[in-house]
Amino acid sequence: MSIKSNIKELLNSIPPAIKLVAVSKTRPVGDILDAYHCGQRIFAENKAQEMAIKYDQLPKDIEWHMIGHLQTNKVKFIAPFIGLIHSVDSLKLLEVINKEALKNRRIIKYLFQIHIAKEEAKFGLSFSELEAILNSSEFQSLSNVCLVGLMGMATFTHDEDIIRSEFLVIKNYFDLIKQKYFSNELSFCELSIGMSSDYKIAIETGSTLVRIGTSIFGIR
């Protein structure tokens, strides 16, 4: 299968209201251009410097998303152009993003990454950690970042019931947080759950952004 036919098939099977995020980490710019020429405009990377290099080499109407764990000292590489950071997992990181956004005279959009999987190794905040941040005065004083929703990764398993139940946990929590803190803010509207192996379940459980690499570009 070619990148072109993979993209077309995905776009046909994903409802139009859901955004396809093409995960291009480790892929050469030629592969990204193949997807670009099929109309794909959102691409995601998990390393800041790799993204910055690709940004320089590729058309400027691409919207770049960061999906990997982001270190504070790497924020500066992507702050001038990043479209959405999915993986904010601490107040400290968010404060650095705010500072770099200010320097670039931008408002940077982001999601809080929530830990929903059984594996310890995955990054993300617990629900109580998230609420502690939302209630802090530091959070409320940030001027150049805009929270648009939540992101989560399910446990790496073939058991669809486990995946569905984890996605439902974050979806229910998303609804609760929206009601409690952002009921008047239309911008809090995105739920980033779902990868190649589980995006159909993610869409059934309310995903608005699906992050797909392997099903577009092949095995890494």
Ligand SMILES: *Cc1c(COP(=O)(O)O)cnc(C)c1O
């Ligand atoms: C690599 C990655 C993806 C894409 O995974 P595929 O299985 O290749 O679709 C999605 N989300 C995150 C956070 C990733 O690191």
